[in-house]
Amino acid sequence: MSPSGSEPRPPATAGVDLRRKRILIAKPGLDGHDVGAKVIALALRDAGADVIYTGLRRSADYIARVAVDEGVDAVGLSILSGSHVDLVAQTREALRAAEADDVVLFVGGTIPAQDHEPLRALGVADVFTAEDRLDDVVRRVARHLVAERL
């Protein structure tokens, strides 16, 4: 809890301020590993974002509904199962059906390089893998969400 009367200190990741941004971290599909999702969630929190986490094995429709109800600026899908193209297409469609096309979509996980372009073609703003440094991920997320402030 914040000590009353003091503003939060500046975010930990230099030059990145995600305060007041709402980001949903979601795990669609059947893989049951969410260590990566949680690490990303904490890094975004440390940059000032409000991060909502859904838990494992959520349907695309459920993710879209949470995105709308929670009024998020972005959804980050964590996918390790290999079916990222299908799951991203489903989520994109569910967001469209929920009239939430303006929500920025990110994907992270075990995504082979040759799949990055197809994912971008589906409307994904950026793709992250274990190769990427955490502060770089946060910076790239911020580039899409706070472009107007840079």
Added chain:
Amino acid sequence: MTLNRRELGRRLNTLTDASVAEVLAVRGDEPLTATDGPRRIGFTGPPGVGKSSLIGALARRRVEQGVDLAVLCIDPTSPVSGGSILGDRIRIDSDVYVRSVPSRQANDGLTDNLPDLLAALDGSGFDEVWVETVGVGQAAYGIRRCVDTVVVLVPPGSGDTVQAMKAGILEVGDVHVVTKGDRPGAEQMASELAAIVGGVVVTSTVDGRGLDDLLAAIDHQGRRPNGDRSRYDVERLITRRARELLRKADVADLTLRQAYHHIIRTLEGEIQ
């Protein structure tokens, strides 16, 4: 009910971080006391007591009863980064409108703009609005001023906990619950607690015990006259505005009286 979830989601976004001036711009000309809004129920208790799990289980039953339900879940804001993890999102696929909000600068288990968020939900056609506070051990009186019924959750465990809470959150409760009733010690805790507060419901989200009894106990409670709710609404704005002014004021070389007068004078100046 027909609910425009997208529109409500956006409205709540605006209100979650609204400054005092923005709140006045949006709500300033509405009557303070709305009389026939949805019934409000608050759930509070120490961290780890199982608030989210219990609310999830209760909400599922409530929806089966045909109630249109919205739930506001408040989670702590990191004092370091200003960010938050809103991880308590209730796991229900039923038709409940769940909204997670960070506590921001509030230090009473609630969030700065709670009256504004509740006002927005009041006008959206729900039958009931539930509020889950940040996990707090004591001094959670704010919630009592915002809702009709306060449900206080206590975990099974040592009687010392009850002693510690006696002067704190137990007093704000209308309904008292011992959670995790499938675990050893729950019944004993319930009888210790009952000696202090009267009736106690023992619940378990594992075997479902006590859930219907708890809903019945909640339904047995009446509405609270909402005069204090209105006062809280105003008090919240004044407190926030005073805090904003104090943050900017250089009071180091002033006397207490000078500093107090400086703030009051600035507040007065804002309406002239």
